[in-house]
Amino acid sequence: GENVEQHPSTLSVQEGDSAVIKCTYSDSASNYFPWYKQELGKGPQLIIDIRSNVGEKKDQRIAVTLNKTAKHFSLHITETQPEDSAVYFCAARNPDSNDYKLSFGAGTTVTVRA
Amino acid sequence: DTGVSQDPRHKITKRGQNVTFRCDPISEHNRLYWYRQTLGQGPEFLTYFQNEAQLEKSRLLSDRFSAERPKGSFSTLEIQRTEQGDSAMYLCASSSGTGYYGYTFGSGTRLTVV
Numbered sequence: 001g002e003n004v005e006q007h008p009s010t011l012s013v014q015e016g017d018s019a020v021i022k023c024t025y026s027d028s029a030s031n032y033f034p035w036y037k038q039e040l041g042k043g044p045q046l047i048i049d050i051r052s053n054v055g056e057k058k059d060q061r062i063a064v065t066l067n068k069t070a071k072h073f074s075l076h077i078t079e080t081q082p083e084d085s086a087v088y089f090c091a092a093r094n095p096d097s098n099d100y101k102l103s104f105g106a107g108t109t110v111t112v113r114a
Numbered sequence: 115d116t117g118v119s120q121d122p123r124h125k126i127t128k129r130g131q132n133v134t135f136r137c138d139p140i141s142e143h144n145r146l147y148w149y150r151q152t153l154g155q156g157p158e159f160l161t162y163f164q165n166e167a168q169l170e171k172s173r174l175l176s177d178r179f180s181a182e183r184p185k186g187s188f189s190t191l192e193i194q195r196t197e198q199g200d201s202a203m204y205l206c207a208s209s210s211g212t213g214y215y216g217y218t219f220g221s222g223t224r225l226t227v228v
Contacts, residue, residue, distance in 0.1 A: 006156075034216040043118075043205055043219035044157065089156050091216075100145060100209070101170070102217065104156030 002027040004092050006105025014113050019077040021108045023090035026071070030092040033073050034102070035064060038087045047088075048075070080112045118220035120206050126226045127196055134192045135223045139208030146189050147217060148181055150174065151203040160204075163189060196227045 003026040013019045025033075031052035036044035050057045050064045050073065057064050061080075066073040077084055087109050091102040119138040127133050139146045144165050149157035160179070161171045165186035175181075178196075183189040193200055203224050207217035 004156075036216075036219075041221070043120075043207075043221045045219070046216040049216050091156075101147065101159045101162060102157075103159070106154070106156050 002030055002092050002094065002103035004090060004103050004105045006090050006108060008108060009106065010109045010111070012111045012113060013080050015080060015082060017080055019075075019080055019084070019110055019112075021075045021088055021090070021110075022072060023074070023092075023105050024070075024072040025092040025103075027092070027094055028068075028071060029094045032093045033064070033066060034091050034093075035062075035075050036089045036091065036104075038089065038107075044089055077110075080110075082112050082114055085110055085112045118206055118208055118218050120204075120220035120223050122223055123221065124224050124226075126228060129198060129227055130195055132192065132194045133196060133225065134190055135204055135206075135225075137189045137191070137206030137220060138187075139189070139206070140218055143208035143210050143218070144186065145209045146183055147207045147209075148189070148191050149205040149207065151205055151222070152201075157205055160191075193225075196225075198227045201225055201227045 006023045034049035037047045038044040048064050050066050061078050063076045087107045089107050090105045093102045121136045147162040148160040151157045159172050160175050161181050163183040178194045181191045203222045205222045207219045209217045
């Protein structure tokens with residue numbers, strides 16, 4: 001099955017600086033990669049996703065890049081704000097399989113210092 | 115319909131008791147997933163339904179666990195003879211069933227077995 005590794009496990013940044021989270025995946029057939037943000041006491045919320053036929057996708061202050069050859073993808077948050085403090089999870093899925101399940105990384109706790 | 119609803123939000127039970135959780139997905143979503151999340155980890159897949167059919171169960175889902183989705187609407191997850199190792203956040207998610215769309219998660223049910 002798919003194995004997703006995520007780094008770093010914790011990240012502290014000064015408000016206004018950028019944050020980068022990196023993930024690697026094992027199944028070369030995976031071609032859908034979402035990112036989720038989880039705030040305390042809430043379920044994960046989809047913030048951005050990317051398909052394998054796209055190398056980069058941006059939505060305001062967040063962007064995701066994908067390198068299929070190296071089997072890794074990254075989340076970039078620019079101009080960080082205190083409300084960006086949360087746990088972020090990457091995930092991968094092979095939509096061609098029958099199960100459609102997501103395999104998640106272990107998460108990155110992001111703290112934005114004011 | 116504002117999202118995926120889970121009930122209860124919190125459950126404390128004594129070891130050996132049975133517990134049942136409920137999930138109401140987004141009404142037009144035909145796929146429903148159950149995940150388990152322990153502290154400091156990403157969500158782990160338990161099982162999923164397409165309409166009323168349970169199509170896959172993880173090895174994590176021991177014989178003490180059972181899930182149903184009668185009529186393809188809400189779903190229940192029952193844990194019999196709970197053990198302390200069952201303490202976790204149980205997350206439900208739903209999706210429209212197309213391969214490139216992320217899940218919508220509920221806020222989860224936090225189970226504590228004492």
